[in-house]
Amino acid sequence: MDSVTEEENRGAKIIPSARKSIHSYNNTYNSTYLKTMGKYGVNAHRRKQQNTISTPDHGVDEIDNVMSKIARPSSPLTLRKNSPKCRRNSVDIINNEYSNDESDDEDILSKSSPATFSIFSEELYTSALQSEQENRNASKYSLNVSAQRSRCNESVGLHNNLFPESSIRNETKKSYNFLMAILVLFLATVTYSQYSILNTSPADVNVVYDKLKFYNDVKDLEEKYKVKYTSILQVRTGVSTIFENQDAGSFIFTYNSQKTNFNSAKFNNFIEDLAATASRYLRNESKEVHVVVDTSNITVHSVYDFMNEYREGLDKTGVMLVKDIYNIPSELAMAFHYYCDEFSPLVKKSAIFFTLNLSNCSQHDQKSTHDYIEKCLAKKWNSIEEDKIGPLLTRVVNIVIDVTATF
Numbered sequence: 445m446d447s448v449t450e451e452e453n454r455g456a457k458i459i460p461s462a463r464k465s466i467h468s469y470n471n472t473y474n475s476t477y478l479k480t481m482g483k484y485g486v487n488a489h490r491r492k493q494q495n496t497i498s499t500p501d502h503g504v505d506e507i508d509n510v511m512s513k514i515a516r517p518s519s520p521l522t523l524r525k526n527s528p529k530c531r532r533n534s535v536d537i538i539n540n541e542y543s544n545d546e547s548d549d550e551d552i553l554s555k556s557s558p559a560t561f562s563i564f565s566e567e568l569y570t571s572a573l574q575s576e577q578e579n580r581n582a583s584k585y586s587l588n589v590s591a592q593r594s595r596c597n598e599s600v601g602l603h604n605n606l607f608p609e610s611s612i613r614n615e616t617k618k619s620y621n622f623l624m625a626i627l628v629l630f631l632a633t634v635t636y637s638q639y640s641i642l643n644t645s646p647a648d649v650n651v652v653y654d655k656l657k658f659y660n661d662v663k664d665l666e667e668k669y670k671v672k673y674t675s676i677l678q679v680r681t682g683v684s685t686i687f688e689n690q691d692a693g694s695f696i697f698t699y700n701s702q703k704t705n706f707n708s709a710k711f712n713n714f715i716e717d718l719a720a721t722a723s724r725y726l727r728n729e730s731k732e733v734h735v736v737v738d739t740s741n742i743t744v745h746s747v748y749d750f751m752n753e754y755r756e757g758l759d760k761t762g763v764m765l766v767k768d769i770y771n772i773p774s775e776l777a778m779a780f781h782y783y784c785d786e787f788s789p790l791v792k793k794s795a796i797f798f799t800l801n802l803s804n805c806s807q808h809d810q811k812s813t814h815d816y817i818e819k820c821l822a823k824k825w826n827s828i829e830e831d832k833i834g835p836l837l838t839r840v841v842n843i844v845i846d847v848t849a850t851f
Contacts, residue, residue, distance in 0.1 A: 692789030726762030734763035739771035
């Protein structure tokens, strides 16, 4: 009986042992890492050994190589903010003794944490680390830039506070340079404008010569040469009508060279000025003066040649001045039939000024009427056919302006 009891006691003291765990060969643990392992670390292992020693009647098998065990697949759970970031062991140790010391969240986390995280959890974790690093870099860059700006502003403000006279001088210098630039630009503009004016001839200046200016200039000629108002009014009205209707018209200025105190130069100046004024009004864009036909020195011998001789000049200037129409030969007189055609003129918007010396006409009638002038010219151009002389005289003797009493 005693031997049986002794054998049973001896059998109770036998502690079966398996192959040592792989963790038993690594005695050089990192102390800081083991402390953060919580209930799965060295402290838990020591408490487990103490419990095993205190109960010698029970045998405990040591855990075999845990790396050969298949870990349960589970998804990673989000850790709490303040929890230490450490990787759990791949082996779950269930011990009810320490279940009261830790929270339920930690138990769940320890039970659901696998030995190796899945591929998706590693990618999420890597992307989270990268985004956090980028945010930190951006915040550091913004802080550095703001710090540099603040230091720059502080240095500028400190310089202005320490050297107020220097800042004032700088501002004054900038204002002075700005004013000098404006002054130089103004002087350059004035100089260029003066140079342009000096190098521009009066003919190059395009001045619009309207009806009002024409009326004023004609009135000035009236006062200058003491011409009757009715005579000037005829010229002004006739030229304005030509300008508006774009047609042609003729004016005959009569004078008498045998009159006592006749002033030939003054009369010629008046006709020249009046023709130039009318030409300026009819041709604003022209730089040429009116065309003058010297009847005492005519070189052409046909109507066609006479028309071509002065047509271009009349087209440019708008006015033809024929001095002393009585000297025009009969073979050339028909050219004025086309020049003075009111409805179909040779040159549109043109005025033909004639002068007639009444001393060449008969002395029986000294009145400057249309009938008297037509008879005088018909007697001169007696070689023209009767069916042509009438229309010719009607067109030539259109507006008669008698200035015999003036000059």
